[in-house]
Amino acid sequence: MHVYVSFFIRPDLREPLMADFPNATFTFAPHDVNEEALATANVLLTYGEDVTEDMLEKAPQLQWIFVASAGIEKLPAQAIVERNIIVSNVRGIHKKPMAESIIGHILALKRAIPWMYEQKKKGEWSQDVRQEELNGSTALILGPGAIGGEIGRILQKFDVTTIGCNRSGERAKYMDETITFEKLKDYLPNADIVLSLLPKTKETDRLFSYDHFVSMKETAIFMNFGRSNIVEESVLIGALKEGQIASVVLDVFDEEPLSKDSELWTLDGVVISPHISSRSSRYVERSLAIFKPSLRKFMQGYRNLENIVDLKRGY
């Protein structure tokens, strides 16, 4: 068994990995493609962004790609499907750091924490600020999967009503109620927080139009931590400028890095999280904790690995 790793793993994590699998060969190629090693690689560990058709051609023995990230849009889907290569990812890995980031952003806004930072810089003592409470509010969570569920689980402990929104309307965990996309407009007027965690698919494309923002509370926080395709950036900016909603927190953008010229940088009420909400100093450690049991299974001949991704479906 030959495992090819295309990202950097610290020695203190790399050594236990090799020790755990004495019957496997590991190639660590975090900087350049090692074509010789690829030629015999059976398993590829990657963040997903470096996998090209060309790379796949150089890896004729490849049977399994383990993507240490949730987004798999950049994978050459057709080539992978044709060759029947298994793709699995680290679906669960993002839920804790992302939930912490998202709830951190919400609490910061509700409790006037950005204002406190500004006051400190000015050296100005003041108590003259409006602070809201999170408890008693309603959160509409689009895409209530593993990450949305983790956020719902914690929000419920803050006494927040959680409404999940997905394609089927099928009941989702830690949601007080789950609705279909069709019902979205009926529920927007009562939501204090609207959070999207949706993947990029045909159904989610431009799900939000100007009218959706008009129907929202003027005090609402709109958060996009899924994919940017759900709303046109200019529509979102317009709605915020008109005061249709109070705040926007974005982790995803049409263009990344976000252009220097984007109005989002200068607009009040916008928080820019530069696609880092899932990052953590413990990320690789966590990825390997998910990878190891799967590798063990794979080496025993099983193919029913954890978190298998259906590339035809897109997530």
Add this chain to the structure above:
Amino acid sequence: MHVYVSFFIRPDLREPLMADFPNATFTFAPHDVNEEALATANVLLTYGEDVTEDMLEKAPQLQWIFVASAGIEKLPAQAIVERNIIVSNVRGIHKKPMAESIIGHILALKRAIPWMYEQKKKGEWSQDVRQEELNGSTALILGPGAIGGEIGRILQKFDVTTIGCNRSGERAKYMDETITFEKLKDYLPNADIVLSLLPKTKETDRLFSYDHFVSMKETAIFMNFGRSNIVEESVLIGALKEGQIASVVLDVFDEEPLSKDSELWTLDGVVISPHISSRSSRYVERSLAIFKPSLRKFMQGYRNLENIVDLKRGY
């Protein structure tokens, strides 16, 4: 029954209050003392800061002071005790807004949210920042009462180990373990978050010395949301400057407003919450929700009201 209210209550809250108690007379005197009304007042609703011995002398019929705040240090304790006036407060009221503020501050620091705000101001896209995770860490909560318990309850849902610390070491709710003040030094080296909610008493005075900070993790967050007497400000500043701890979040100060000259304003790693963590746009509404059942009991002749404060004990 004559109820004297010394703080401002919005008409939309004032009217239902009067409607609920048709047999009581209300005097609303949010700006100046109404001596004539005081002369016949049986109940005083106050934020606690305006009550003086002189005021009490002018209110010979006073039997109960309802303090819509948790701190009762400014009350003329001796005069109140001598006249057997009941004092009750809104102990529970702060727990939700305070828990939200405190957890908001913790998550903001862990997830690099202040850094994101700065990057936005600079218009600079970068992902080059260290983000920690809250889950898996240990919080040491000094004074695990109603507020500390609420924070512990939520922190446990973030998979944080909660250690309560009080005088008796008596088991406190939502604490995985409770220790006495004497054990503090043994537990500090393992704490990622040290949060004080302690009242000002003889036992809590200068509870933290320089050595305590030396024994803490260099990555620790020290938070004081109780009273400032637990540590000398200069000791805290010294420990932070030396890197004995990473961050300090303060809601309470020796001098309030904090002096323009205080080094806390300019020191990195300090967050100043100008004694507003318990504030909320829903504060008065909440106070009245606690007051009303007590007033009902009181008018029926009962004296075993909610949240009675023992002024001899100090909290």
